């Protein structure tokens with residue numbers, strides 16, 4: 001276990017720099033980073049600089065153009081966080097820093113090159129988390145062959161800046177990390193889905209989407225549609241956030257222990273993690289809609305407030321992630337409730353994972369948990385002020401907690417905790433053809449793909465009774481959300497205890513009766529992950545393995561991973577660790593719930 005000690009010196013040496021100005025440094029490499037101490041000119045105090053390993057993407061060896069130069073060089077590429085000159089949002093950004101050291105110990109080039117290669121190999125081993133120690137002989141053979149990644153870039157994701165981010169940050173950093181890639185720009189919806197169905201799995205070490213969560217949903221389902229799905233779905237997938245919500249990127253960023261981030265800061269964090277390359281299993285949820293279409297989801301199923309905001313804010317796409325803030329304000333102002341029957345299979349022995357950056361109080365709450373200021377928050381957009389104005393305008397409605405209901409079907413008598421009953425498709429009020437005419441126009445054309453995958457052994461077919469051990473809640477809801485990642489958006493820390501392969505669907509629902517002000521408070525608290533501590537009586541969270549949602553309100557929107565699906569009964573079951581995700585780090589441990 002000696003090699004695990006972070007302070008252990010793996011390599012030590014004295015080097016010049018490039019360009020040479022007579023400056024010399026003593027370098028010590030440990031597991032945490034490169035410690036740099038200036039020797040010449042001698043500093044007045046014993047100042048040491050640390051280049052943290054977590055900021056590095058790669059290290060290259062170089063030779064001088066001049067043929068008589070016997071020196072060899074190695075350059076370290078890192079991206080430390082710096083304070084921005086103009087303090088907006090988080091006030092931090094990552095800036096490229098290249099440090100080049102000159103190996104001049106020997107009188108022959110080859111001998112100096114061998115020393116430079118030894119340092120470059122050790123640094124790359126540490127970046128890629130290859131186990132090494134001070135006894136290790138640092139030869140290039142220690143390193144695996146260069147990874148080959150398929151990059152799928154959606155030019156229409158988020159604000160449409162993926163091509164620019166790719167040129168400015170992504171490709172240069174991957175080159176520094178010596179990752180080889182093929183970059184493909186998607187041309188239309190479902191293009192990525194079709195592409196991954198035809199690839200030779202052996203040619204790739206991973207598929208990376210440069211986009212939002214929607215493109216990854218396509219990739220996962222494309223892999224599951226292959227006849228060799230069992231092998232295909234194990235191909236590691238990753239995400240470089242250039243979408244609107246960027247939920248999975250938020251979860252990866254959090255798992256790595258970085259402060260909550262948005263925009264370029266989040267993107268650079270995710271590129272750094274991709275360069276490290278650690279892969280961990282990720283749960284997938286099989287979702288079946290009323291026409292029998294089955295798809296695989298890595299993020300969420302939403303109905304009510306959240307899916308309404310997601311789909312209705314599509315018209316504000318040019319605003320990037322701010323579109324959800326505007327959408328939230330609009331939807332809060334005309335809040336709807338939906339009647340439905342929610343059935344679920346609870347997990348009684350669930351474990352609550354603790355991520356290292358959470359401080360738990362003795363009673364297990366997250367009360368002490370603090371995060372740094374976000375780049376953009378709902379409150380930045382004046383929602384608090386809006387709430388006060390709204391309160392004055394419609395105080396009667398807020399006081400009585402009465403909210404407009406949205407075309408519900410006649411109310412069944414028993415509202416809560418029923419036992420299993422079968423769903424009657426006729427109980428959806430209204431004319432189904434009318435539903436189609438209202439809702440199909442915004443839906444992406446859905447082909448009836450043959451999706452394979454493991455059997456949903458916890459579910460019975462939609463329309464048939466569920467097993468007796470399921471819980472059924474029939475009520476009026478403001479929202480129902482099944483989520484299996486910690487984040488619903490890069491700045492929405494919705495399920496703080498969720499981890500990539502905890503085997504749990506975190507089922508949240510907010511019942512009708514909540515005031516607009518309380519709902520806004522919940523979403524504001526969700527930015528910090530403290531919404532469960534608000535003890536809002538309308539909010540429920542239950543870890544489950546499977547659920548069924550039967551809307552009894554005629555019109556509505558259901559989304560899977562932020563993508564709209566057909567409206568009607570839907571059910572889902574979790575499949576633990578079915579896929580593999582490139583997270584770049586794994587810092588989660590488990591403790592009893």
Ligand SMILES: Nc1ncnc2c1ncn2[C@@H]1O[C@H](COP(=O)(O)OP(=O)(O)OP(=O)(O)O)[C@@H](O)[C@H]1O
Nearest residue numbers: 157158187188189211212213214215243244245246
């Ligand atoms: N060239 C293209 N033109 C139009 N749409 C495309 C193209 N390529 C991919 N798409 C579609 O764009 C949709 C939205 O992309 P994506 O989800 O990645 O971004 P987003 O919605 O902005 O981000 P997020 O899902 O994180 O909120 C995808 O579902 C995909 O089908």
